[in-house]
Amino acid sequence: MSAIVEVENLTKRFSEDVLAVDDISFSVEEGEIFGFLGPNGAGKSTTINMLTTLLKPTGGKALVAGLDIDKQQDEVRHVIGLVPQDLTVDDELSGRENMYLQADLYNVPRGEAKTRIEDLLKLVNLEDAADRRVKTYSGGMRKRLELAEGLIHRPQVLFLDEPTLGLDIQTRTAIWEYIRDLKKNNVITVFLTTHYLEEADGLCDRVAIIDHGKIVALDTPENLKHSVGGDVISLEVTSEKDLTEDLKRVPGVMDARKEDGQYRIKAANGEELTPVVLKAVWDQGAVVTSVNLAHPTLDQAFLEYTGRSMRDAEQTGNYDKVAASRRARRMH
Numbered sequence: 231m232s233a234i235v236e237v238e239n240l241t242k243r244f245s246e247d248v249l250a251v252d253d254i255s256f257s258v259e260e261g262e263i264f265g266f267l268g269p270n271g272a273g274k275s276t277t278i279n280m281l282t283t284l285l286k287p288t289g290g291k292a293l294v295a296g297l298d299i300d301k302q303q304d305e306v307r308h309v310i311g312l313v314p315q316d317l318t319v320d321d322e323l324s325g326r327e328n329m330y331l332q333a334d335l336y337n338v339p340r341g342e343a344k345t346r347i348e349d350l351l352k353l354v355n356l357e358d359a360a361d362r363r364v365k366t367y368s369g370g371m372r373k374r375l376e377l378a379e380g381l382i383h384r385p386q387v388l389f390l391d392e393p394t395l396g397l398d399i400q401t402r403t404a405i406w407e408y409i410r411d412l413k414k415n416n417v418i419t420v421f422l423t424t425h426y427l428e429e430a431d432g433l434c435d436r437v438a439i440i441d442h443g444k445i446v447a448l449d450t451p452e453n454l455k456h457s458v459g460g461d462v463i464s465l466e467v468t469s470e471k472d473l474t475e476d477l478k479r480v481p482g483v484m485d486a487r488k489e490d491g492q493y494r495i496k497a498a499n500g501e502e503l504t505p506v507v508l509k510a511v512w513d514q515g516a517v518v519t520s521v522n523l524a525h526p527t528l529d530q531a532f533l534e535y536t537g538r539s540m541r542d543a544e545q546t547g548n549y550d551k552v553a554a555s556r557r558a559r560r561m562h
C-alpha cells in the first residue's frame with residue numbers, strides 16, 4: 231500500500247484568534263476509508279476544503295494522488311470527488327438531470343456519461359426516483375444523489391464532509407453500505423469527516439481524532455478503543471464482605487473497584503474473564519444479582535485524548551452553526 235493523501239504541517243488561520251487547523255500531519259493509504267472524527271468547530275471541514283483546493287492553506291503542504299494542492303489545483307480537482315457538508319444539488323431539476331449537469335461540468339463525454347449515470351443511479355438505489363424533481367426527495371435521497379454525483383468522473387479519492395449529518399439511523403446505515411460497496415467494487419480511497427462515533431467506529435479503517443484544529447490520536451477504531459483500557463465487567467452482589475481485594479487477585483483482572491454498590495472490574499478480555507470472576511465471587515459465598523459487560527467505546531477514547539466527551543465537546547464548542555451557515559451563503 232502507498233499513501234494517496236500526504237499532509238505535512240498543514241495549517242489554516244482565519245484570523246488572529248481563529249486557528250482552525252493547527253499544524254497537522256498524516257497520510258491516507260490507497261483504498262482506505264479514513265475518517266476525521268471531532269466535535270463542531272474542530273477543523274474538519276476546513277481540512278477537507280484545503281485538500282480539495284477550495285481553501286488556501288496558510289502553512290504546510292499536502293499532496294493528493296501525488297499532486298500539490300497549492301500548485302496543481304486543476305489537476306487535483308480532476309482526481310478527486312467531493313460531497314460537501316451543505317447540499318449542492320439543484321432542487322428544480324430531476325435526479326438524472328443533476329447527474330448530467332455534473333457530468334458536463336467534468337467534461338465526461340455524453341455517450342460515456344449515459345452508462346456511468348445509469349450505473350451510479352443503480353448503485354445509490356435511485357433508479358425509480360431518477361426523473362422526479364429533487365425537491366420531492368427526502369434528505370437521505372438527496373445525500374445519495376450527491377454521493378453519486380461525486381463519483382461521476384471516477385475520482386481516485388472521494389471526500390465526504392459529514393456524509394450522514396442529520397439523517398435518521400436507517401438512512402445512515404444505508405449510506406454506509408453504499409460507501410462500503412463502493413470500496414469493494416472500485417479502487418477508491420474515501421476521506422470522510424464525521425462527529426458520529428458509530429460512523430467512525432463502524433465504517434472507517436482508520437480514524438484521526440481532531441480537536442481544536444489538532445490531531446490528538448490516529449489509529450484503527452479497535453486500537454483507539456483498546457488504548458484507553460479494556461472491557462469493564464460490572465457486578466451487583468449481595469455479600470456482607472467487601473470483595474474488592476478478592477477480585478483484584480483474580481488472574482487477568484487489571485483493576486477492581488466498588489462504586490455505588492457495584493463492583494467495576496477492568497479486564498483486557500471481558501468475555502473470557504466474566505465466568506472466572508463470577509466463580510471467584512461464588513467461592514466467597516456471595517450471590518450475584520446482576521452482570522454487565524461493556525466494551526470500550528470511541529467516546530471513551532475521545533474523552534481520554536481530549537479531556538471531555540464528544541457530547542460535552544459539542545455543547546461547549548465555540549462554533550456558531552447559524553453564523554456559519556450565513557457565512558456559507560455569503561460565500562456563494
Ligand SMILES: Nc1ncnc2c1ncn2[C@@H]1O[C@H](COP(=O)(O)OP(=O)(O)OP(=O)(O)O)[C@@H](O)[C@H]1O
Binds near residue numbers: 270
Ligand atoms: N470562512 C471562515 N472564516 C472564519 N472562520 C471560519 C471559517 N470557516 C470556519 N471557521 C472557523 O474555523 C473553525 C473550524 O471550523 P470547521 O468548519 O472546519 O469545523 P468542523 O470541524 O467542520 O465543524 P462542524 O462539525 O460544525 O462542521 C471554527 O472555529 C470556525 O468558526
Ligand SMILES: [Mg+2]
Binds near residue numbers: 274275276315391392
Ligand atoms: Mg464541518
